[in-house]
Amino acid sequence: MYFEWQGPNPVQLRCIDKYFETPDTISIKLAPLECQPAAANPVTFDFKPGQFITIGVEIAQKIEYRAYSLSSVPEESHLQLTIKRVEAGKVSNYLIDTFQVGDVLLALAPNGEFNSIDHPPKLINGKRKALLISAGCGITPVYAMAKQWLESQIDIDVHFLHVAKSAQHTIYFDALEALAVTHDSFQLSLLLKDASGTAHPQGRLDKAWLEQLVPDLLERTVYLCGPNQFMQDTRDNLQVLAFDMGNFFQESFTPAKDAEMSSEEAEQQVNEKNVTVSVEAFGKEIVAQQGAVLADTLEAAGLPLIVACRSGICGSCKCKVTPGSVNSTSHETLTADEIEQGYVLACSSTIENDLAVQIG
Template sequence: MQSISLCSDKNTFKCVEKWHETPDAVSVKLATSYGRPHFSFKPGQFISLGIEINGKTEYRSYSLSSIPDENQLQLTIKKVPNGLMSNYVVDKLNIGDSVSVLPPAGEFNCVDYPPATFSGRKKALMLSAGCGITPVYSMAKYLLHNDDVDITFVHTALDLSNTIYLYELETLNNHHDNFQLQLLLQDAENSHHHEGWLDQEWLERLVPDIRERSIYLCGPSQFMIDVKSYLQQLSVDMSLFHQESFTPATNEPEQSDTDSKSTYTVSVPKFGANLSAGENSLLADSLEQAGLPIILACRSGICGSCKCKVNKGKVTSSSQSPLTESEINNGYVLACSSTIESDVEIELG
């Protein structure tokens, strides 16, 4: 079969399957319209999904829950309050609908950061909560298929009905001696699962050998902050700790603060645009509100989809991770992570 690396700027897919994982989360499978190719990415990475909503193509980033070399891409998307894309996918995306997919991105993966070896055995701990399960589930499946790794998988959820991949996780637990599932529920319905919320005491109880495992963490922002703190208190080797570094946007972009102390001009000569922007407002907000062709997917300075060039003026960037040294030296920035500090002239690709 043909191998597709998803290296082009945009790839058109169709939704070929869709089902509910929980009452407010769905999984979708995406396939190309030509043949049945395989796709290449690193387990744990995310793609930026583009869907036309109300006459405009919106982009958001979602972790892949499938594994490389399958002939379809799988995403699992949960509704979030005021989430334009997530609510659309759950409620309105239909089988047969076309979507755009931007190339995979993200440093959170188990290929560049494989499990470490302890006493002659590779050992990994997957930690997740809610929809944060998607990338670590992909990692676990990949490692079980391609390597001899001892995996402990700790997932926390409200209850069984809100546990994404419940059947799949229990199947892995039953069929693989080197996979141990520890499901921690706030409302456990039977003695086969633990009841509680993940804290330092539960970590030590569920994973007695936690200091002898590479750790992969994904979940809501506060959950990840708390768990990282617990791991540090447990004297875990943090060089073996890896976590997802982007949080998808949950709300619509806020209006720029044009009433702040200073007001600057954002000019985009190629499109004949001269915009007003408040001091310390995000460059991305000004460009998006003006309807200029910029893709905002992760909105966290990770995927690189909003790359643009500052020809004149000054912005302050909080993230440059997807940019090369040459791009940075030539004035390229990420609009979603750059605040405006003066009048600026912007070049869009």
């Protein structure tokens, strides 16, 4: 029996395990509140490897939401998240330093277009061959993809290329080396900044390393996840190597709009007029500046809007607005019917005119 999510409403999950993967990275396992691991037919989770969930934790009497990729595989009685410490990161630092086994958090259903089910490896020259490329905590979703492929015993060749500072800072280091030993169809390439004490190569991923480590690169479907600049550099290198970008998929939680503004943008913002944002269900009428991000405006007013990825990817901040009142840069998780009805993603929408908002 699969765990039943509650549509757009968050559910409660309990932490049943927590441990360090590296000095600055933990994994936590989450299960239903009524979890009984020894039960004959335990409740299991269904999702697509590579997807993420949005979780909410209470910090300083406020629920903070963030999106994290799943590192577990479907059909298990728990969900696993792997969280890396981020400098000044409110939620990641809370989860690493304060959150404990037995604690409860909120969670929204798995989501995300970056997954191995909707985008399976393509048949190239009669074979299915995948190349998973990651750096840092970007290893999380591609690790889940690799495990699922290997456990399903489908006919696929998996090459796993990960870049890290050192063996000690490589998330899942022992698990990856074990997969390379136990599965003939799994090839591991770790490229380390400091490879001391290992048999792995040392260097920085570039076009030459891609050619050397993956000589059959052009025969593979590529799945990429990692820091934004790393992904951009890798994408550029693939294009220089004449890789077919139709066989390329990547994940990114990069905000849709930079936090810094140019002087011209700042001057334009000063000259923009005020608009009114009405949220009738909560008795709120907010005065905002034209051009402001809708999610920021609603959050500042204390309204219960879930804003997790801030990239127009997770869909947690979906709301309905007056037609023509906002300018949206992403509709990624919205259906055509929802867009027609006036739904937008608040994190990717700027206010243009007076509007009414329905949250949820």
